[in-house]
Amino acid sequence: MKAPGQGEFMQHLRFLAAVVFFFLIVGVSPALQAQEVSVTAPAEAGINQAIEITVSGPPAKGDILRFADESGKLLKGAYVYVGNLKNNTGTLAAPLEPGKYQVAYVSGGKIVASSPLTVTAVTATLTLPESAKISETIEVQFDGPLNKGDYVQMLKSDETPIRGLYAYVVNAKNGIVKLRVPAEGGDYGVGYFTGKKLIGSSPISVQGVTATVSAPGSVSANETFELSFEGPLNHGDYLQFVDANGTPVRGLYRYAGQAKKNVTTLTAPVEPGSYRIAYFTAKKDIGGTAITVTGTNATLTMMETVPAGAHFPVAWQGPNNSGDLIRVLRPDGANAGSYAYVGNNPESVTLRAPEELGDYRVVYLSGGQVLGETSFSVAGVSAQLDAPAEVEGNQRFNVTWEGPGNHGDILQLVDPGKPGNLAYRYIDKEKGNISAVLAPNLPGDYELRYLTQGGKVLAAVPVTIIPAKQEPGSLEVVAAAKPLLGPDDAIEVVLDASGSMLQRQDGDRRIDIAKRTLTALISDTLPNGTPFVLRVFGHKEADKCRTDLEIPLGALDRAAATARVEGVTAMNLAKTPIADSLARTMSDLGTVTGERIIVLITDGEETCDGDPADVIAKMRASGYDVRVNIVGYAIDDAALQETFALWADLGGGEYFNAGNEADLAAALTKAVNPSFTVTDEAGTVLSEGIAGGAPITFAAGTYTVTAGAREQQVTIEPAKRSTVTIE
Structure with a gap:
C-alpha cells in the first residue's frame, strides 16, 4: 500500500480535531440530557392542590421544576429546585386556573423533560347563620379542598375581602371555624379561598346593636366607682371615659368581659368636667351615659415645726381614692423623700421630716393632682453621748445618749481612719436613753457616734477597746415545737413573686420552691386558727409596682391558704415594691392589738423607688408591737445581705440568708418563732x-x-x- 502523503496526513488530523471539538461542544447539551432525566406526576389535580412530583437523573446546578402551558411556555409562580428535593421527590401547588398544563423539568432555561397535567375547577360550600350582630363571633362550617393556606374570610356585598376578618381552615375543629363579623351593619358574605382564589361563598346579614350604661350622675375627680351595663359582650368589648369631643380618655377603661354579672368599676379622670362612659365593640361606640366629674379637695393638719429627721403625724380628710398619698415636698415642688398612702392609714399618716433645715410643704395627691396642702418648718437637733473611755473587746457596754431619738438613728462605733461599721445599735427611745453596744474584739482607738437615719453625725466621743480579760x-x-402566739398576735407573710423569682435553682423555679416551703410552714408549723395574712407582689402585672392582699386577716384555714399559695405565679418583668408592701401591712393588720409578726420573703432589692428603711422606722414609731423579719432567698450580693440585715434590725427582727430550699424552709420556721x-x-x-x-x-x-x-x-x-x- 502506498503511504499517505503529507497533505493527506494533515487532512486526517484536521478531521480528528473537528470530531473532538464537536463532542466537547455538544457532549452535555439539553438534547442529550433530555434522554437522561424524566418527570413523573399525576395526570389530573384540582386548582391549588399540592401534587407530588418525582424526577430521575442527575440534576445540573440550577435545574428547576415548574409549570408550563400546553405550548411549552413557562408560567410564573410556583417552582422548586431539583437539587433541594428529598429522594428526588417534591411538591408543587397546581395553577389557580383550570386547563391543560405541563409539569416541566427546566435545565439551562429550556424544558428537557415534562409530564402532562390537567387542572380542574374546585368549589367549596359554607354553612353559617343567616344573620349576626355587629362584631359577633360566628361559627362557619365548610366543605372545601383543604389545601395549604386555605382560609375563610368576610366579604363585602361585591365579594371584596374585608381585611382582618378571616380564619385559616387548618385551625378548624370538626370542620368548623370561628369568624368575627364586621362592626357595621349591612349585607355581607363569607367566602372560602384557596390560593387567594374565591371558590365558594354564602351570604349573611349583620345587624346593628346598642349598649346601655348605668352610672352615677356625678363623681369626684379620680374617684373609683361602680357601674352596670348591658351590651353584646363580644370579645374585646370595653367601657371607657370619653371627653366632651368624644375622644377616649387614655387609661380610663375596663374590659366588659372581666365584669361580674355586668357590674364593674372605673376610675374617674383627674380633671373636672363633662364626660361620657361609652361602651365600645370593635372600637365602635354603641352606647353610653353622661357623667359629670366634680372637683374635690382635702385638708391636712399637723404641727408647724418638726425636728430634723423626726417622724410626725399628719391628720387628713380627703376622697381616699385608690392610690391617693400624702408627700413631703420642697417649696419648689421637688420630692423631699417621705410619703404615705392614705389607704393604709385611715385618718392619720406618719411621715419623716427631712434632715435639711428649712421650710417644706405636705400635700395630698390624687391622680397626681394636689387636692390640699399645708406648710411646716424643719428645726435643728443635737445630741450628746456618755460612754466609757475604755471597754473590753467582745463585751457590751452601756451608752447614755441625749438626742432626737428618731427611729432609724443609730449608735455607731467606727475607726475614724477607715470607712464602715465596726458595731452599731439602733436607738429606741421607748426603751429609755441607755443602749448597749457590743464592742468588737479589735483592740485600738475608735469613735462612738450618734448617727441619724440620713447619715448626719450629731455627736461623737472616743472609745478605746482593750483585750478582754476573759472570754465571753x-x-x-430556742423555741418550743410550735410558735407560741398569743390570742391577740398575728403573722403576715409578704411573698415576692416578681420576675426574678422565675430563675431556676436545681431545676425548679425559685417561686415554686418558695411556694413549697411556704405551704409546709402553713401545713406543718403554724397551728390551725392562727391569725394569718398573706400579701404577694409581682404576680399580677408586668412592669408594675403592684402588691395585692391575697389572704386577709383571719383565723388560718390551712386548706384554703395552701390552695391560695398554689395559685400564685411569678410575673416576668414585674417589679419589687418592698417598701409599699411593708407599708400596707399596717392596714392589713389594723385590728391586731398584740404582736404583729411580718415575714418578708424576697430574692432581690427594692425596684419601685421606695424607702423600706423609712417605712420600717414609721412602723416601729407607730406605737404598735411590730416585728419585721426578712428572709433573703438566693442572694449572693454581700452588700444587699447587709442592707437586709440592717432593715430587719431596725424592725426589731432578724435577717435570714437562705441559699437553697432547705435553708429557706429552716428560715421560715425560725421567722415565726417568738421574739425575746x-x-x-x-x-x-x-x-x-x-x-x-x-x-x-x-x-x-x-x-x-x-x-x-x-x-x-x-x-x-x-x-x-x-x-x-x-x-
Missing part, C-alpha cells in the same frame, strides 16, 4: 432576737430573757454556751 460566753434561745429581749441586772435592754436565731455573745453574768409575759433568768459563764427554751 454565749446565749442560745435580754436585759442586765439594771434592766437595760442589751439585745433582742428571735428564738432559734444565732447565739448571742455576752460577758459572764446574770441576765433576764423576756418573751411576752414569760421571764427566765440565765447565768452566762466564760467560754460556755447557755440555752434558754421559750415554752
Whole structure:
C-alpha cells in the first residue's frame, strides 16, 4: 500500500480535531440530557392542590421544576429546585386556573423533560347563620379542598375581602371555624379561598346593636366607682371615659368581659368636667351615659415645726381614692423623700421630716393632682453621748445618749481612719436613753457616734477597746415545737413573686420552691386558727409596682391558704415594691392589738423607688408591737445581705440568708418563732432576737430573757454556751 502523503496526513488530523471539538461542544447539551432525566406526576389535580412530583437523573446546578402551558411556555409562580428535593421527590401547588398544563423539568432555561397535567375547577360550600350582630363571633362550617393556606374570610356585598376578618381552615375543629363579623351593619358574605382564589361563598346579614350604661350622675375627680351595663359582650368589648369631643380618655377603661354579672368599676379622670362612659365593640361606640366629674379637695393638719429627721403625724380628710398619698415636698415642688398612702392609714399618716433645715410643704395627691396642702418648718437637733473611755473587746457596754431619738438613728462605733461599721445599735427611745453596744474584739482607738437615719453625725466621743480579760460566753434561745402566739398576735407573710423569682435553682423555679416551703410552714408549723395574712407582689402585672392582699386577716384555714399559695405565679418583668408592701401591712393588720409578726420573703432589692428603711422606722414609731423579719432567698450580693440585715434590725427582727430550699424552709420556721429581749441586772435592754436565731455573745453574768409575759433568768459563764427554751 502506498503511504499517505503529507497533505493527506494533515487532512486526517484536521478531521480528528473537528470530531473532538464537536463532542466537547455538544457532549452535555439539553438534547442529550433530555434522554437522561424524566418527570413523573399525576395526570389530573384540582386548582391549588399540592401534587407530588418525582424526577430521575442527575440534576445540573440550577435545574428547576415548574409549570408550563400546553405550548411549552413557562408560567410564573410556583417552582422548586431539583437539587433541594428529598429522594428526588417534591411538591408543587397546581395553577389557580383550570386547563391543560405541563409539569416541566427546566435545565439551562429550556424544558428537557415534562409530564402532562390537567387542572380542574374546585368549589367549596359554607354553612353559617343567616344573620349576626355587629362584631359577633360566628361559627362557619365548610366543605372545601383543604389545601395549604386555605382560609375563610368576610366579604363585602361585591365579594371584596374585608381585611382582618378571616380564619385559616387548618385551625378548624370538626370542620368548623370561628369568624368575627364586621362592626357595621349591612349585607355581607363569607367566602372560602384557596390560593387567594374565591371558590365558594354564602351570604349573611349583620345587624346593628346598642349598649346601655348605668352610672352615677356625678363623681369626684379620680374617684373609683361602680357601674352596670348591658351590651353584646363580644370579645374585646370595653367601657371607657370619653371627653366632651368624644375622644377616649387614655387609661380610663375596663374590659366588659372581666365584669361580674355586668357590674364593674372605673376610675374617674383627674380633671373636672363633662364626660361620657361609652361602651365600645370593635372600637365602635354603641352606647353610653353622661357623667359629670366634680372637683374635690382635702385638708391636712399637723404641727408647724418638726425636728430634723423626726417622724410626725399628719391628720387628713380627703376622697381616699385608690392610690391617693400624702408627700413631703420642697417649696419648689421637688420630692423631699417621705410619703404615705392614705389607704393604709385611715385618718392619720406618719411621715419623716427631712434632715435639711428649712421650710417644706405636705400635700395630698390624687391622680397626681394636689387636692390640699399645708406648710411646716424643719428645726435643728443635737445630741450628746456618755460612754466609757475604755471597754473590753467582745463585751457590751452601756451608752447614755441625749438626742432626737428618731427611729432609724443609730449608735455607731467606727475607726475614724477607715470607712464602715465596726458595731452599731439602733436607738429606741421607748426603751429609755441607755443602749448597749457590743464592742468588737479589735483592740485600738475608735469613735462612738450618734448617727441619724440620713447619715448626719450629731455627736461623737472616743472609745478605746482593750483585750478582754476573759472570754465571753454565749446565749442560745430556742423555741418550743410550735410558735407560741398569743390570742391577740398575728403573722403576715409578704411573698415576692416578681420576675426574678422565675430563675431556676436545681431545676425548679425559685417561686415554686418558695411556694413549697411556704405551704409546709402553713401545713406543718403554724397551728390551725392562727391569725394569718398573706400579701404577694409581682404576680399580677408586668412592669408594675403592684402588691395585692391575697389572704386577709383571719383565723388560718390551712386548706384554703395552701390552695391560695398554689395559685400564685411569678410575673416576668414585674417589679419589687418592698417598701409599699411593708407599708400596707399596717392596714392589713389594723385590728391586731398584740404582736404583729411580718415575714418578708424576697430574692432581690427594692425596684419601685421606695424607702423600706423609712417605712420600717414609721412602723416601729407607730406605737404598735411590730416585728419585721426578712428572709433573703438566693442572694449572693454581700452588700444587699447587709442592707437586709440592717432593715430587719431596725424592725426589731432578724435577717435570714437562705441559699437553697432547705435553708429557706429552716428560715421560715425560725421567722415565726417568738421574739425575746435580754436585759442586765439594771434592766437595760442589751439585745433582742428571735428564738432559734444565732447565739448571742455576752460577758459572764446574770441576765433576764423576756418573751411576752414569760421571764427566765440565765447565768452566762466564760467560754460556755447557755440555752434558754421559750415554752
